[in-house]
Amino acid sequence: MDITQFPSWRRLNSLAEKMHGRQLRDLFNDDPQRAARFSVELPEFLFDFSKNLIDDEVLVNLLQLAGDADLEGWRDQLFAGAPINRTEGRPVLHPALRGGLSGSLQVGGAPVDVLVDSELQRLKEFVNLLHNGVLAGCTGRRITDVVNLGVGGSHLGPEMVIEALRAYRRDEVRIHFVSNVDGAQLHDVLAQLNPETTLFVVSSKTFTTTETMTNARSALDWFGSVASPEVVLQRHFVAVTASPEKACAFGIAPQRIFQFWDWVGGRFSLWSAIGLPIAMAVGFEGFRALLDGAATMDRHFRQAPLERNAPVLMALVSLWYCTFMGYPAHAILPYEQALHMLPAYLQQAEMESNGKSTTRAGEEADYGTGPLIWGMLGINGQHAFYQYLHQSPEVVPADFIGSVTPGHPLPGHHEILLANMFAQSQALMNGVSREEVEKELAARGLRAEEIRKLAPYKVHRGNRPSNTILLRKLDPHSLGALIALYEHKIFAQGVILQIYSFDQWGVELGKGLASALQPQLDSGDFRNQDASTAGLINFYRRVTAGAAALEFAG
Structure with missing residues (x-):
């Protein structure tokens, strides 16, 4: 109804x-x-x-x-793993990532708690290797800096948590974030780092996100002659994704691909392997405490x-x-x-x-x-x-x-x-009423006419x-x-x-349009575009062509 x-x-x-x-x-x-x-x-x-x-x-x-609205019924469906994300035909199981759902829940025939616990154990082992100095780059030097490449939920959640837990950060490794496809951000971060001691975490649910994958390819180029691209990808790159086959095809070692699942929305994913930078920053025990705190709120929401x-x-x-x-x-x-x-x-x-x-x-x-x-x-x-x-x-x-x-x-x-x-x-x-303002101004010795003129500006309606x-x-x-x-x-x-x-269909719309427009910046073929977009592309091409001509002449 x-x-x-x-x-x-x-x-x-x-x-x-x-x-x-x-x-x-x-x-x-x-x-x-x-x-x-x-x-x-x-x-x-x-x-x-x-x-x-x-x-x-x-x-x-x-x-x-x-x-x-049957809120309690919908709440029960959420925690039972029903496909309440009906436009995409998926359950919404981020509470399962912190132990907030029944242990008997299965998705696609696989017990959810087993999947989650297995991936958490892999995270724990990897973080311990990093903190113990065992994790080394291709020249044998210890990893000292980690750069998370992600956007949206693959960036905002982990960075927000690491900033919030600044008092709990460990000293073994420094965490950096790059989310913007504007190369200025990546350039500024890389300028501080040594490729021999840097690890990149490529966080993308689909492993096709334009911003993230563009930054990942530029990060790979940054290594230059340190080692072959194949070796660099094996030793200096980690993937967090719901599409492990694509991360593997990119060249990242299977043992360094951490998984989450399509029943985890990006903006609710910091509890999953997307939270790997959190565990690196505050230790796995701190990450586990974060999950446990969320699980207590899950119980309150279910039971109160x-x-x-x-x-x-x-x-x-x-x-x-x-x-x-x-x-x-x-x-x-x-x-x-x-x-x-x-x-x-x-x-x-x-x-x-x-x-x-x-x-x-x-x-x-x-x-x-x-x-x-x-x-x-x-x-x-x-x-x-x-x-x-x-x-x-x-x-x-x-x-x-x-x-x-x-x-x-x-x-x-x-x-x-x-x-x-x-x-x-x-x-x-x-707030502050007109009467209160007038009393305050009178107490300061202002004359009646001065009070009359000034009082309206100092009134705060409150409420x-x-x-x-x-x-x-x-x-x-x-x-x-x-x-x-x-x-x-x-x-x-x-x-x-x-x-x-x-x-989040509104997010998907903009992504699709950007993918279609990108080649038109190079080709100049902007037929079927509205007049404003065509004009913007044309202006971009005129300016870049002029800059190229000046560079050539120089």
């Missing part, structure tokens, strides 16, 4: 109109226990959603909507009642704003230097999943299915775009994320950091909603739980809004 036809949907539309006239200040004044009632405390963190424009009636109807289920509550609050209240954007604001890549990671995780306009019934959705995700480190953001958050006509709900325990030994810094985080969420909620996630400590276990929290939130929101969250 179309989700918009349920009474809960209609009631929420009506409640949204009323809630636009409510004040968060009043919600707290009316309910002294609000903060406790609208929070969920888990072993890894506190999730406080009390600073949101919801009351008991809204929450009851949001939970009813989740029931009407919906009204105390953190991912479900996050999903409900998000769709309340995007779908009913008309707030189309959401800010991710970490107050933890180590989490500086989290906003970019969550952009892909959520927007590639729920940035859809077609329902499961194949109909055009006439409601918002997911917000625009953006953000940056909170302290930096305060001096960049918080002005917009506080006084723009647009309302942007936000997630504030921090930790109780600092990740460094410097005294005094962390208290200032957390004071800023708490203050910003409070300021967004309360800007936010969640706060306060980790006890940022470590591998809690980071795993935090990432899985968002994964399940994305899944729950997609289920309720009746879209398929695990395909």
Whole structure:
């Protein structure tokens, strides 16, 4: 049944109109226990959603909507390995990578847990060889640097985790990332390295990704006369892919090809062999702790009642704003230097999943299915775009994320950091009224006429909603739980809004067009192109031809 036809949907539309006239200040004044009632405390963190424009009636109807959408049934299908990625005919089994599914689950006749455990053991053995100095290049020198070549989920997840776990990095090897087909990035990374001591990890689900394979071929050329290409590929290259036969055909040794499977989506793949750079950076034990933390969130999502289920509550609050209240954007604001890549990671995780306009019934959705995700480190953001958050006509709900325990030994810094985080969420909620502004200006001794002119500019309407996630400590276990929290939130929101969250046809469209256009840059045959694209190709060819002529003349 179309989700918009349920009474809960209609009631929420009506409640949204009323809630636009409510004040968060009043919600707290009316309910002294609000903060406790609208929070969920888990072993890894506190999730406080009390600073949101919801009351008991809204929450009851949001939970009813989740029931009407059969969220619990879809959740059971996810964990049972049903092919819920129906446009591609696949199950969605990334929880299996961290031990979050039943041990009896099979895909294609193969036990999933056996496949996963076998590949994890291979990762562990390889990482131990690297850390023990046994892994050497073709000249016998120890590997000291690893360059991950990947894009999208093969890059954002591992790099985000390694940055987040900076306090847990080991010294045996340095990890570098190259994702951009713009050769400037690869060139800059290679300029720092010695080919005799460098290992490349080529991470590509299909092993055909244009950006990644172009960078891999350029990396191979970089070795020059160090050894033959065949030897270099055997000793200095590792592959992580769901297409091992293509990696083998490229020339990478079979024992250095690590596998994941088509039932793992790229943006949910850091738990698989795609996480090899993570294990290299923090050790296999740290990687295992990351998986275990995610598995604890899997259990919470499966077992907690919906009204105390953190991912479900996050999903409900998000769709309340995007779908009913008309707030189309959401800010991710970490107050933890180590989490500086989290906003970019969550952009892909959520927007590639729920940035859809077609329902499961194949109909055009006439409601918002997911917000625009953006953000940056909170302290930096305060001096960049918080002005917009506080006084723009647009309302942007936000997630504030921090930790109780600092990740460094410097005294005094962390208290200032957390004071800023708490203050910003409070300021967004309360704002500053005209009356309060006038009192403050009068106390400063301004005359009545000066107060009248200046006061409008200092008024902050407030009523800007936010969640706060306060980790006890940022470590591998809690980071795993935090990432899985968002994964399940994305899944729950997609289920309720009746879209398929695990395909990405919009991504595929651009890839196909780029492949077709690339030879036209050389040939100049741009027939059947629109006038703008043809003009851009023509301009490119004129400029490059002119540059070539000047070089020849010189």
